[in-house]
Amino acid sequence: MTDMDNEPTEEERKAWRAELEQLRQEHRDLDAAIEALLHLGGMDRIQIQRLKKRKLVLRDRMTFLGDQLTPDISA
Numbered sequence: 001m002t003d004m005d006n007e008p009t010e011e012e013r014k015a016w017r018a019e020l021e022q023l024r025q026e027h028r029d030l031d032a033a034i035e036a037l038l039h040l041g042g043m044d045r046i047q048i049q050r051l052k053k054r055k056l057v058l059r060d061r062m063t064f065l066g067d068q069l070t071p072d073i074s075a
Contacts, residue, residue: 013069020065027058 008016034051037044 008068016065016068020062020069023058023062023065027055027062030055030058 030051034048034055037048037051
């Protein structure tokens, strides 16, 4: 972040956007994995719970990154 106004540099914003896209893809992949496990019928509840917990962690990080990328317009 630049010292003058605590705004992220363009390099930081680019890295955050790339991370956000990667997290979105992983989140979609987890959705598909959970659906597949549910449709198999041999429901491994522990595995499903782990995947759901991972999705929550990803969602928290995606929210954080989204907030970082959204300009603060309170002035």
